[in-house]
Amino acid sequence: MTRGRLVVISGPGGVGKDTVIEALRRQRPRLAYSVSHTTRPARDYERDGEHYYFVSADQFGELLQAGEMIEHARVNGYLYGTSRGPVMEALGEGRDVILKIDVQGAEQVRRSHPDALFIFISPPDMEELLRRRRGRGSESEAQIEARQRLADEEMRWAASYDHVIVNDRVERAAENILELLEGRGAERDAS
Amino acid sequence: MTRGRLVVISGPGGVGKDTVIEALRRQRPRLAYSVSHTTRPARDYERDGEHYYFVSADQFGELLQAGEMIEHARVNGYLYGTSRGPVMEALGEGRDVILKIDVQGAEQVRRSHPDALFIFISPPDMEELLRRRRGRGSESEAQIEARQRLADEEMRWAASYDHVIVNDRVERAAENILELLEGRGAERDAS
Numbered sequence: 253m254t255r256g257r258l259v260v261i262s263g264p265g266g267v268g269k270d271t272v273i274e275a276l277r278r279q280r281p282r283l284a285y286s287v288s289h290t291t292r293p294a295r296d297y298e299r300d301g302e303h304y305y306f307v308s309a310d311q312f313g314e315l316l317q318a319g320e321m322i323e324h325a326r327v328n329g330y331l332y333g334t335s336r337g338p339v340m341e342a343l344g345e346g347r348d349v350i351l352k353i354d355v356q357g358a359e360q361v362r363r364s365h366p367d368a369l370f371i372f373i374s375p376p377d378m379e380e381l382l383r384r385r386r387g388r389g390s391e392s393e394a395q396i397e398a399r400q401r402l403a404d405e406e407m408r409w410a411a412s413y414d415h416v417i418v419n420d421r422v423e424r425a426a427e428n429i430l431e432l433l434e435g436r437g438a439e440r441d442a443s
Numbered sequence: 444m445t446r447g448r449l450v451v452i453s454g455p456g457g458v459g460k461d462t463v464i465e466a467l468r469r470q471r472p473r474l475a476y477s478v479s480h481t482t483r484p485a486r487d488y489e490r491d492g493e494h495y496y497f498v499s500a501d502q503f504g505e506l507l508q509a510g511e512m513i514e515h516a517r518v519n520g521y522l523y524g525t526s527r528g529p530v531m532e533a534l535g536e537g538r539d540v541i542l543k544i545d546v547q548g549a550e551q552v553r554r555s556h557p558d559a560l561f562i563f564i565s566p567p568d569m570e571e572l573l574r575r576r577r578g579r580g581s582e583s584e585a586q587i588e589a590r591q592r593l594a595d596e597e598m599r600w601a602a603s604y605d606h607v608i609v610n611d612r613v614e615r616a617a618e619n620i621l622e623l624l625e626g627r628g629a630e631r632d633a634s
Contacts, residue, residue: 308504309501309505310500311504312507312508313499313501313505317517317520319520326508331504331507
């Protein structure tokens with residue numbers, strides 16, 4: 253059996269990574285999704301073990317020490333990381349595994365798994381991103397502005413990814429990613 | 444007052460970083476030394492707060508979460524990190540600060556402090572390194588061999604440092620580093 257491939261998906265907060273990944277998994281149920289660990293508190297709609305594994309900083313330290321993290325990063329004052337076990341298991345079953353991680357984490361994966369597929373999801377434009385985030389209504393204006401600065405910074409990393417996918421329509425972004433995974437989408441990057 | 448400069452010192456385990464740093468501090472007492480945090484157990488001769496701050500993985504996680512670590516890395520199954528506070532204080536006092544850190548940590552400092560001075564200490568030859576480590580007598584043969592593999596790997600990073608100093612004689616290696624710090628040693632690198 254062919255071993256699965258790691259698919260790294262990054263992009264500024266609010267760009268719609270979660271909805272694109274949902275669409276991807278709907279379109280191709282065999283895709284595995286790596287649930288990250290985080291020390292940040294859960295938002296109202298988030299469920300432990302589904303959106304994230306919500307852990308304490310202590311627990312995070314233990315996982316790091318045990319070598320359980322493929323990558324980890326501190327973003328906005330909280331720790332995020334990908335645990336090794338479930339990812340390796342899915343790869344061993346020949347399933348491709350999606351990692352939704354930030355640009356620092358992606359850099360670590362680039363070193364440990366240079367054969368991974370690195371995809372950056374970009375908003376149609378940054379103003380649109382700001383509107384979406386305000387529309388979400390779960391953040392204060394100060395939080396929104398801090399995240400926007402972070403997003404501007406993250407956008408500068410797009411060039412280091414294998415492919416940049418513009419999330420203008422979710423289903424189409426997901427299709428583009430599936431084509432890349434199947435190795436028949438390279439010439440459509442710029443679309 | 445001119446702000447101090449970060450001086451990153453890396454090199455394979457057993458190359459004599461500690462003795463070179465001792466000589467440096469003896470020759471120039473105003474140099475500050477950043478004591479790292481680690482989760483590894485103390486060796487017999489090591490004192491807490493002097494060689495390292497010995498902490499638990501839990502405590503390490505809390506420090507990371509608090510953004511207290513300038514750099515951190517996992518080496519041989521243990522975590523190591525440099526805490527921000529004391530370093531920033533010494534730099535603010537116009538003192539140069541020595542960080543003894545591994546190649547992964549150095550890479551993080553390169554991103555956050557590109558103006559730091561990056562020095563790699565190399566053994567006269569790798570066989571010599573093995574002899575020194577066996578002579579130390581504090582490690583099993585299996586540990587020695589594992590560390591040797593790590594050292595071989597670390598040596599490949601030497602080229603990414605500003606300067607490589609060969610530690611043939613400790614006092615001379617320290618003098619070379621002081622010359623680099625004073626900006627009059629660049630042409631003596633290859634000596």
